[in-house]
Amino acid sequence: MSDRCRVETALEILVGKWKPVILFQLFSHGTMRFSELQKAIPDITKKMLTSQLRELEYHDIVHREIYQQIPPKVEYSITEYGMGMTPVLQAMNDWGMAHVEHLNELYGEEREVESFVSKAEEG
Amino acid sequence: MSDRCRVETALEILVGKWKPVILFQLFSHGTMRFSELQKAIPDITKKMLTSQLRELEYHDIVHREIYQQIPPKVEYSITEYGMGMTPVLQAMNDWGMAHVEHLNELYGEEREVESFVSKAEEG
DNA sequence: AAACATAGTATACAAAATGAAACCATAGAT
DNA sequence: ATCTATGGTTTCATTTTGTATACTATGTTT
Numbered sequence: 001m002s003d004r005c006r007v008e009t010a011l012e013i014l015v016g017k018w019k020p021v022i023l024f025q026l027f028s029h030g031t032m033r034f035s036e037l038q039k040a041i042p043d044i045t046k047k048m049l050t051s052q053l054r055e056l057e058y059h060d061i062v063h064r065e066i067y068q069q070i071p072p073k074v075e076y077s078i079t080e081y082g083m084g085m086t087p088v089l090q091a092m093n094d095w096g097m098a099h100v101e102h103l104n105e106l107y108g109e110e111r112e113v114e115s116f117v118s119k120a121e122e123g
Numbered sequence: 124m125s126d127r128c129r130v131e132t133a134l135e136i137l138v139g140k141w142k143p144v145i146l147f148q149l150f151s152h153g154t155m156r157f158s159e160l161q162k163a164i165p166d167i168t169k170k171m172l173t174s175q176l177r178e179l180e181y182h183d184i185v186h187r188e189i190y191q192q193i194p195p196k197v198e199y200s201i202t203e204y205g206m207g208m209t210p211v212l213q214a215m216n217d218w219g220m221a222h223v224e225h226l227n228e229l230y231g232e233e234r235e236v237e238s239f240v241s242k243a244e245e246g
Numbered sequence: 247a248a249a250c251a252t253a254g255t256a257t258a259c260a261a262a263a264t265g266a267a268a269c270c271a272t273a274g275a276t
Numbered sequence: 277a278t279c280t281a282t283g284g285t286t287t288c289a290t291t292t293t294g295t296a297t298a299c300t301a302t303g304t305t306t
Contacts, residue, residue: 099136140294
């Protein structure tokens with residue numbers, strides 16, 4: 001590891017109960033409306049969905065596009081800059097998958113495994 | 124479960140106010156005693172240091188070596204398996220450094236930049 | 247005998263993150 | 277006039293995470 005450590009900086013973007021799954025949805029589907037995200041993540045509350053999206057927007061990972069309509073329409077997508085997180089997410093996902101197996105060897109337990117970024121760059 | 128990625132699995136290892144800095148110390152110094160970790164991370168409480176080390180040990184990232192002496196001596200180090208996290212930490216660190224600059228461009232240099240060691244005491 | 251050193255536990259408390267549910271604004275459809 | 281749809285906000289409760297401080301054990305040193 002290097003002298004100046006910014007692991008926590010990257011961590012800030014990803015930490016929270018919902019941010020990884022929100023990012024996963026947006027990476028997978030490209031552009032999504034607020035209501036589509038709600039449907040895709042049934043257990044999240046509007047409050048959490050809003051706050052997490054706002055944080056991701058602040059960090060320039062997610063773009064928020066407002067259409068002036070009634071009823072409202074707001075679309076979210078991964079920014080081009082946010083796409084730059086792909087290697088980080090991929091590394092974490094790969095490691096995570098291997099780690100699940102490693103823990104299975106150590107403590108014995110079976111689980112499913114899947115890739116994080118499947119249908120990414122479309123947006 | 125089918126839409127659940129393993130980013131969160133990797134995240135589990137790293138999440139917490141103190142885990143990144145503990146890992147940074149152990150990656151940097153190799154083997155360290157409990158008291159050395161305390162000295163290196165002055166603001167951490169024994170309880171947190173113990174609990175975070177125990178979690179890292181459970182995940183086979185950190186090894187705990189107990190010497191049967193009085194007063195006690197316990198040494199911590201990164202396991203060989205834990206070394207496998209290096210690419211993940213490196214990717215996160217690289218991205219984090221670039222991201223700090225990116226945010227500076229967006230919001231200006233006067234923004235406070237988070238250093239590796241916790242600044243909790245400034246709160 | 248009392249203090250010291252180390253690596254912790256135990257208990258109580260505070261702060262932060264998350265959850266549940268109600269409320270808001272507004273155009274068009276019924 | 278009321279209902280529906282959407283994308284929120286607001287308030288308060290609960291759960292999770294982190295902090296503060298005292299206590300334990302025990303061989304060695306003073």
